Amino acid sequence: MKLAPFKKGSADPDDEAAQAADLTHGARHVAIIMDGNGRWAQKKHLPRALGHKKGVEAVRNIVRSAGEIGLEVLTLYAFSSENWNRPADEVSDLMGLLRQYIQADIDEFDDNGIRLKVIGNYHALDKDIVALIDNALDRTAKNDRMTLAIALNYGARDEMLRAVQAIAGKVKQGAVDPDNITADHLSDALDTAELPPLDLLIRTSGELRLSNFLLWQAAYSELYFTDTLWPDFDKRELQRALQSFGDRDRRFGGR
Template sequence: MSTGQRQGDNAQGPVHVAIIMDGNGRWAKMRNLPRQEGHRRGLEALRRTVRNADELGIKVLTLYSFSTENWRRPQAEVSFLMGLLRRFVEKDLEELHGSGVRVRIIGGRDDLTPDLRGLVEHAETVTRGNTGMTLVVAFNYGARDEIARAARGLAADVAAGRIAAATIDEAMLSSRLDTHDLPDPELVIRTSGETRISNFLLWQAAYAEFVFTPVLWPDFDRAALEEALAEYRRRERRFGGLAEPADRKVGAA
């Protein structure tokens, strides 16, 4: 937490918003449409949310687009989702780059096809120097897998004598995560009315505020995002401490 923001002061936040985009399939089913149409409309909601978040001053936006568990879905659906990522990068990269957005992809890359991995790396390389909003796409991502990969890296360094096991602390493990150069999310939003976090940013979201909205992801719009931000700002963030008495707050007489 920066020294410029006291506990319980959310007026200028959040800096980092993470969203679990859920409800594409149910949106399509309610309309007697194929699941693929739900995913297509979900991609439209993704584009809309990126623009809205940028306009609302959010500095980091992380979107959970494909989890390590999603490989269990039917192969046709997995292939379709992979194709959506390709189309998003190919069609939207120029606009994102022109808007100064920095693109980051987190998650394991070994399971991706060489062309898709190359496309992801290209998007990151092209936008690396941008100083606007950072768009983080969690693709083939699972928090347990991320933590396990970080732990394996530390174990290898201990075995090689590069570090001592006793020196491993929270900061060192955090530095090995996919999000090592990003602030932790202050707000995590899940759409569709489900109230679980589905293996998403388990380490980073330790002190995040959670907002669960019944809005299905294809219907998520600026009003829904603004309501989630308003809910965050109504909450008091104590980070394990006690509420600060009014007469002791910064600036109080």
């Protein structure tokens, strides 16, 4: 299954911006913890591998939907640093799906103006996957319709540790005064430094935890939890989450 071109909107840029604002309810950056592939398969008495395959189809649909709605950034938690603890055959299946996903969809992403970004230590993956990712990043680097950030071998604690180490290195070199380190220094050292602030974090499958995902970035983001299993999460579910976001009064601790 390949991505279809995004639907065409108005030829007037101002009209397109207004339409996007209506559909996103003001959200620029949405992240999703994609959970429930295994339980989806179990409920249907299918192998877990088929649940993960169905989950990839859901990724394709949500990326397409996010582009049509007008989101600026969509970040997906694809493979955590803790996922290495899963059975070896399941990890192998996930890596195989990742290879297929990149190879099958890169043309469609490029055609639709999607810029790919990876957060996490993806260089620890197999060399052929790293090469595929590097090629996809280079090929889509100038696209500006939407950014799709994929979290691979990602853990928020590891991300923050790497950021602190980078800042410590600059202090050691004399480039940064430790007495003048601010929150901005840490934000700028994170994998998400160039992305807009996280507005909405969604988790599927009914679990009510962040699972070491975007802990710094989620400090003032809105959280949305749904019982829907990831393979069943579709455009309508995304729109429900965005509507919930739009209905909230975001105060950022100010009152």
